[in-house]
Amino acid sequence: MKRLLLSAFACDPTKGSEPGYGWNWAVGLAAEGYEVHCVTREIGKNAIEATVKPPNVHFHYVRLPLGLERIYFASQPTMYLYYILWQWKAYKTMLRLHKQAPFDLAHHVTWGSLQLGSFLYKLGIPFIFGPAGGGQKAPEAFKDYFGGYWPAEQKREAVSKWMLKFNPACREVLKKANMLLVANDETLAMAKANGALNASMVLDVALPESFYPQYHVVKMPSGNQLRLLWTGRFLPRKGILLLLDVMKELKAYPGITLTVVGDGEMRDAFLNKLSEYKLDKTVDWKGRVSYEAIRDHYAGHDVFFYTSLRDSGSLQLLEAMAFGLPVVCLHLHGQAIIVDNTTGIRCNCDTPETAIENLKQAILYLYNHPGQVRNMSEAAYNFAVKLKWQYKIGAIVDKYYPK
Numbered sequence: 423m424k425r426l427l428l429s430a431f432a433c434d435p436t437k438g439s440e441p442g443y444g445w446n447w448a449v450g451l452a453a454e455g456y457e458v459h460c461v462t463r464e465i466g467k468n469a470i471e472a473t474v475k476p477p478n479v480h481f482h483y484v485r486l487p488l489g490l491e492r493i494y495f496a497s498q499p500t501m502y503l504y505y506i507l508w509q510w511k512a513y514k515t516m517l518r519l520h521k522q523a524p525f526d527l528a529h530h531v532t533w534g535s536l537q538l539g540s541f542l543y544k545l546g547i548p549f550i551f552g553p554a555g556g557g558q559k560a561p562e563a564f565k566d567y568f569g570g571y572w573p574a575e576q577k578r579e580a581v582s583k584w585m586l587k588f589n590p591a592c593r594e595v596l597k598k599a600n601m602l603l604v605a606n607d608e609t610l611a612m613a614k615a616n617g618a619l620n621a622s623m624v625l626d627v628a629l630p631e632s633f634y635p636q637y638h639v640v641k642m643p644s645g646n647q648l649r650l651l652w653t654g655r656f657l658p659r660k661g662i663l664l665l666l667d668v669m670k671e672l673k674a675y676p677g678i679t680l681t682v683v684g685d686g687e688m689r690d691a692f693l694n695k696l697s698e699y700k701l702d703k704t705v706d707w708k709g710r711v712s713y714e715a716i717r718d719h720y721a722g723h724d725v726f727f728y729t730s731l732r733d734s735g736s737l738q739l740l741e742a743m744a745f746g747l748p749v750v751c752l753h754l755h756g757q758a759i760i761v762d763n764t765t766g767i768r769c770n771c772d773t774p775e776t777a778i779e780n781l782k783q784a785i786l787y788l789y790n791h792p793g794q795v796r797n798m799s800e801a802a803y804n805f806a807v808k809l810k811w812q813y814k815i816g817a818i819v820d821k822y823y824p825k
Contacts, residue, residue, distance in 0.1 A: 513541035539591030552603030555734025557612035571658035626735035641799035656686030661729035720745035748798035
């Protein structure tokens with residue numbers, strides 16, 4: 423049995439997003455027949471140890487001194503600093519493990535950020551990096567939708583460029599990774615422009631078997647109704663205010679309703695605009711709900727409405743498609759790859775005005791053509807079932823892992 427070293431800063435079986443990615447990679451690679459040693463952050467230890475695991479996956483927990491733990495939440499730049507310091511300490515743990523019993527190969531999976539990189543290259547064994555994003559940039563024309571957070575978005579972009587140029591954990595990964603897996607066209611272009619020798623694009627999303635509905639029910643709106651759904655954190659880059667600008671344009675169609683599930687930094691701005699536009703009859707905000715309750719919302723709606731302004735590849739899109747929801751979104755970054763013309767409608771977004779109009783027309787088209795919702799629903803589900811974790815990991819191992 424080959425020994426595989428897995429670097430997963432975020433790893434938690436009880437969560438979605440990056441922590442869920444780390445967990446699913448660990449158990450998925452074990453299912454592929456590797457003896458997996460996963461090095462991860464200590465914060466996920468209780469959840470990991472309380473979960474039944476395959477006998478051939480082992481977890482090693484790394485924590486920084488308490489004073490440094492505090493800087494993780496101080497600001498985005500200090501969060502990046504924390505991450506790099508953690509990666510260095512994790513590398514020391516990996517080196518010790520490698521000296522005790524050599525690994526055959528290594529794979530870095532979380533965080534999936536190219537600029538932040540990894541120190542796996544220092545072990546001198548074959549290693550895979552990714553899938554990762556990092557090349558996507560929020561369009562400046564939409565800066566008003568970030569509210570007071572646009573300067574922070576610009577600072578993030580500046581830090582990202584600096585790290586791409588000067589962070590050795592990134593520069594060496596570009597040159598030495600046996601395979602660099604990237605999640606979107608923008609990151610692939612950035613990697614190649616900065617000297618990546620072996621890079622390939624793969625989708626950065628997958629779901630566990632347990633998330634899918636027991637029975638697939640094709641969406642078929644009726645009675646002049648179209649139930650839209652938006653889920654996610656109210657992060658500035660998620661375009662939650664753009665969502666309301668579109669719904670304002672649809673007030674004349676009371677049969678088109680929107681449920682919003684989530685909470686976060688943009689809550690006050692969201693609620694203020696919701697009140698200003700008087701959308702209480704067509705927009706229903708549910709706040710934050712449990713991961714399990716999300717499934718009920720997907721099952722109870724017709725179309726997923728997604729307005730993110732910067733995303734590598736959103737898991738919410740795949741979750742919605744697993745329940746047969748067609749997607750209306752922007753033709754931007756990862757969403758433009760995950761969604762195609764058979765599973766939804768991608769809208770051009772050169773300016774906020776064109777984005778609002780195009781999103782409005784896309785929703786009206788589906789409202790007036792329920793048969794097309796049915797066709798897209800079937801295609802969305804068929805796409806999503808191909809991206810179960812066991813299929814995705816198996817395909818990546820077969821194609822990119824050294825034999």
